Amino acid sequence: MRNALLAALLAAALPAIAADPAWVGEARNVASSVPPKLVAVLTEELKKSGPEGAIAVCSVKAPEMAKAASEATGWNIRRVSLKNRNPKAVPDAWERAALEEFDRRAAAGESPAALEKFTVVKEDGRDVYRYMKALPVQELCVSCHGPADRLSPATKAELAKRYPDDKGTGYAPGQIRGAMTIRKPV
Ligand code: HEC
Structure with missing residues (x-):
């Protein structure tokens, strides 16, 4: 009985975790840690x-x-x-809704770099913290994700070889290319 009550109380308290500054802060740090490292490697390699x-x-x-x-x-x-x-970078339903919201908010004038979204969801009976952070297109990205006239013939050929179903082109700086999406059991 006491356990059931405790469980009910915990369940009722869970949505608060989503906005808990400790969780949001940790998620933000983790999601922000990878992109600068990748940009550094990309810059060097380009x-x-x-x-x-x-x-x-x-x-x-x-x-x-x-x-x-x-x-x-x-x-x-x-x-x-x-x-x-x-082909594996397909968003699930929550991620898709968040990405669509990011696009709407960016179109309405919000800074793409500041766009984030978080929640706690139930997955297979477990509570899972989910967090997403938008990845805005920078000038650097356009040589591989830009419109056809910004991609060199060699780049187009290499992309066609490795990613025959590539949908990731046609972008201009400031648009949202995608997002970091992270999750951890609560
Ligand atoms: C040298 C070419 C190149 C550059 C420059 C580049 N990307 Fe990519 N990008 C790729 C490739 C290749 C993939 C697929 C990687 C894989 O197989 O996981 C990719 C995948 C992605 C994905 C994962 C989703 C998907 O479509 O598969 C995101 C998000 C992304 N890039 C964002 C960016 C952003 C933002 C920049 C600029 C800061 C950037 N990329 C610069 C080549 C590039």
Whole structure:
């Protein structure tokens, strides 16, 4: 009886965790930790071997970095996009709704870099904290995610070879390319 009451009280208290500054702060830190490292590697590689050469680095390094950060922090870390390049980067229902909301808020004038979304959801009977942070397109990204006239023939060929179903082009700086999406059991 006491346990049932405790469980009911805990369940009622859970939504508060979503807005708990400690959780939000940790999620924000974790989601913000990977992109600058990837940008550093990309910048270096773009200088050395151009976009067509850096594609290989991105496709190997990005998942590697996410995996290392997942192991270091205990959060499951991924990237998703409404127009995904990696066939696995498809958003689920909550992620899709968040990405659509990010696009609307950016169109309404909010700074894309500040867009985030968090919640606590029940998954297989467990409470899971979910957090997303928008990844805005910078000038650097356009050589691989820009419109057709900004992609070199070698880049187009390399992308077509590795990602035959690539939807991740056509972007301009300031648009939202996708998001970091992270989760951890509460
Ligand atoms: C050198 C080319 C290159 C550059 C520059 C680049 N990307 Fe990518 N991007 C890729 C490749 C390749 C993938 C697929 C990676 C994979 O296989 O997981 C990708 C995937 C992504 C994804 C994951 C979702 C999806 O569509 O698969 C996001 C989000 C993303 N890029 C954002 C960015 C942003 C933001 C920038 C600029 C800061 C950027 N990229 C710069 C090549 C690039």
